Amino acid sequence: MANPDGERIDGPLARLIGVMMLGGFMALLDATIVNVGIGTLARHFDAPLDTIEWTATAYMLTLAAAIPVSGWAVDRYGGRSVWLAGLALFTAGSLLCALAWNAGALIAFRVVQGLGGGLLEPTMLTVLARAAGPKRAGRTMALMSIPMTLGPILGPVAGGLINAHLAWQWMFLVNLPIGVLAIALAVRVVPAEVPDGAGRGPFDVVGVLLLSPGAIGVMYGLSQAATAGFGAPRVVVALVLGLLLIAAYAVHALRSKVPPLVDLRLLAIRPYAASVTVMALVGGVLFALLFLIPLYYQQVRDHGVLAAGLLLVPQGVGAFLGMPIAGRLSDRVGARTLVPAGGAVIALSTLAYTQAGTDGNMAVLAACSVLTGLALGFVGAPTMASVYRTVPAESTPSATGTLYVLNQIGAALGVTVVTLLLQHRMADGSGPAEAFGTAFWWMVIAAAVLAVAGLALPGRPSYEAPEPAAAAKKASAEEARRG
Template structure:
């Protein structure tokens, strides 16, 4: 009888999840919509390709630099208050982007958006995990990660429609009603914050880790354009970022910005290691998929987005993995998800595979990706105490960002080297073969995830 109470999400938690998911939809939709519109922005604002790329790069760097402070801010000012502040920042940034008068102002306003977006997802996790409890993390993650599925499905379609039929400014104005509704519902629905628990801000730690993440991610973002890891534009920020990150890890302080004591928990360490490694095979391949349909198959941007919809369908199908993970533990679900992702990627490693088979493969791949994502998050949070959740939310988000950036950069180099000596179809086939190999390697840390645990 007690087990049912603990493992079923009650109406209050589901209502909270719905309110928070609505807000999270704005940054997740925004990133894919802006990606589709980058070429149009360059034309409309009369600027070069290298300059207009900073519309995305500035947002990404601001997002990365904001993530480390979320754990401290949630404890110091309250998660509800910080959630509303994050939404307000994203709203203000979106409105300012919509009225931008040149490329410089647009890039500056994207920084404001990025700060709001960087705060939002870790705080969302903190609010929901505190409300649901350990035994329901899997079911909860099945709800929380819905925006991450809807964004890639709707983003390219909405972006194509907005760019094709309305002024470019609407790619930012579309966020306004979502953010306004999310703020109103958050004010009415979220429970008041408890008393603040955080100490003074670890300013030296912030001045180390935020520039470190920005340097690493910026360096990795330049890999594709600069032809590899050896270019100074890649090496210098990457080396500087790694040095700053190393100093942050080695320094000793009583109230660190990121609590590294989390890594004493075996399941958390295995999960964060897996989050990083899956960036290579599981999420790095996300870079290849739209390029494959455009360059190897000659499809338009909008058509490529539609052809990727089956992957989103597979992800929705795999929502059941949340409850399964609660019952069996994350290890078997992650291993099964990695196997499905591998199977779903293999057809892309053969040139000339039919569209029908690729569509089926994407459904399988989407299901595998979704299962891995859900189960890894369960593994990360299941053995932690409630007080550790804000710091853990920041840390898992950082590992996801770094893993995805490394994965995308590595596969960009592989693809570029293949394109120099092979036709596009063969080059992409070889690149996807590398992605399959990286995916299989991710199974190693998965073996250290926890299995079934008796419910308390």
Template sequence: MTARSGRPAETGLDPELRRLAVVVVLGAIMTILDSTIVNVAVNTLGRDFHTSLSTIQWVLTAYTLALAVTIPVTGWAVRRFGGRTMWIASLVLFITGSVLCGAAWSVGSLIAFRVVQAVGGGMLMPVGQTMLAAKAGPRRMGRVMSVVAVPAMLGPVVGPVLGGILVDDLAWRWMFFINVPVCAVALAAAFAWLPADTERVRDARLDVLGLVLLSPGLAALVYGLAQAGGGHGVSDPRVYGWVAAGAALIAAFAAHALRRRERALVDLGLFRDRAFTTSVTAMFVYVAAVFGVMFTSPVFFQAVRGDTPLRAGLLLAPMGIGAMITMPVAGRLTDRAGSRLPALAGLVLVLAGLAFFTRLDAHTGTLAPALAIFVVGLGQGTMMPSLMAAAYQRLDRAAVPAATAASNIVVRVGSSFGVAALAVALQIYLRRAFPATGGSVASAAAVRTPDALTRLAHAFAHGFWWAVAIAAVALVPITLIPGRPRDGLSVVEGDGAVAEPLDDRV
């Protein structure tokens, strides 16, 4: 790659970058909401379609698996067709899937249309992240990533709450129809504001073998982890089978990608860059811990305290509020001082908030958990934009699409791993406290004596220690994140100029 000089990278967020950020957030927020918005409607869907809950669970599972299968291809698609083209195509596909889901006439049609919806939604966030990272340049990366983090942070918190409101006051179909007006505005903004695609690589060839190995491998791995987290536990041989199959396919892809190098579906050469490797490793560990708590804590509120699903979901809302407070500050701090300091500060806040959950008991009120989850949100808003910025700041501009696909894959697997890990931990402690239940939360919660509730609360508290331990592991990669890039050495400039890359390999 040849270097060329250009004017110094801009440090402010110019109008074009702001418009791009608005387009990305408008489109991405609804796709991430749809990852969790249906969770609270499982019982309603089972009743309306006269089918079992195990069948209805595929409405959730199909969406998750389709997301995992779609993400790997986004890097190639952006290089081949351009960010604007792929963004608009993905948004149209997501809107189409949403309308079809709302009009579904059977559980089978709903599951099929959720796949259509997820294929569009799975590409939107990585494509938007790629466009923003390429436009921003290293000096504005922190602030831009704080914008990208908004839907990623709010979706899992707001989704169940919004779903509960729509199901209670309207009908389950509105969980899908509500996407249409928001995404229609995003589509209009995309046509008006997104710049034309000028950097397409028209001869970029799809790594078909890589796709055949990686996408099914991710789907099998995510499904196996979901089975472990969904009550089957590690004792079920099917869990081992799916996880082993997924791991084998991913390992085969890794061997293939190392031979194919930059022509692979996902360029594993990215992991030679220390900043990228340490930041995505920290994201994997952190996301595993926090998603595990976001999955387990509402179960605690319902099983021990007897809260409704909507009330349990509302108790997660302070996380989003906390994140919104610290994200803008973290973005500016990252651009000035680098990613390491804000990421460490955020992790300390997260650990402090998570530590409270290890003290939960049967008499815990509402205020204390809300404050604890608020502190976790403050930490998350500080940490995630910094880590996301660190992943891009030292990469070649041409590597941004592949880096986006790789980091999104890591986050997707990390969230599944975290949910599975905390669910398995909870089952272990429930079997000890309630030997006759086989680790079932519902069976343990059915015994409403004071002693049983105390033992149930302690089982959850012990399980939350796993989240604290997992999150603490992130300290290691964060401390290894390189310092702030030196002036003039980063390759992605805010105006599109390309400078000599900073060689910082592991």
């Protein structure tokens, strides 16, 4: 058993983290920059909003389709090759978007960006989890959580500034110098040889034909439900087809002789299953708050888009301060102590917004946002670290794919639920302040559920050689006997 404080992050790992943070931050920042600029793009291309919104939807759906494939690609070609491919696709897609001549071309080029983004985020976590090992998982995941949290927060601020002072093309051109620098640094820093376990098997064609369209169906259904409601025909069809495809993939993955894209047998490892479940809840809480808070400031407090985006910065500051602390503590005490405490703080700090109304003290709300960000750091980083402490190294790509798919679905579901709550309350004749108060109460409940779910996470890490692969094999053998 190693020192309970874990190991320090040395020079090579620190450089690797820095280089991969640069590429990961670029992809996360750009997604929300474009969301802020939807109105600007609609005016420039003289296109209706329901058309131009596909610039955001196409990116999200392509991202969902690419994520499951990234794990196989890392095992097959190595993390460095997949990382460089993701950077190249995203940077090239950004240039093409800036050159788009109509809305259709822009949507098509956003698909290219989505392919790159879908390779970048899971590959980043897979490479770093393997490089850090279980002893440094907490600190490493804490650092990598910074771009994952700050990107969606700073995106609206950057988008507001660009749309106010620069041409629309700069929403995409801003990625070019970052992408070129990230590629140049990755060639030098990202290791050429990444352990690939037993992943050099045949490509799971049936799996990708089931899982990727299934993820697209669920994500599309949830995104459309946010405005049309769950009863709309297109929403029902998308969700039913998506869930049926994912169910068919589950049957295939448990029976296939070909290594599946996402190994569902890992869910037999209870600490891992608890970790990915909590990460789905984290996605829902984080993105619902990122949606609600700026909208509250715009619709209830009459702030502009840029001002509302700037009022998210305190949450980013809290997350930036909290994650390194949470990472160090995670390597000592584990997620079971930190995550419930973080969830409880999120619930308490969100209470202020339930009572804010039209004249709530802005300084108090900003302080609560700092606390929320700090608590999110104590939830996200330890949970991600527990994911990589509870699976064998050869299963890291598959574990990352499951983590990301569930986190994205949780995020989409969180935004959908609060959107429908707002619409329902306003349709009942409630004013904006009352409607937002109700939505924030639901966020308090969601944060409390997150705190309770955190009790199922692993406790103090032991850093002994993991044996979860045996548990997964045992569960698979029992399943085979029952079948």
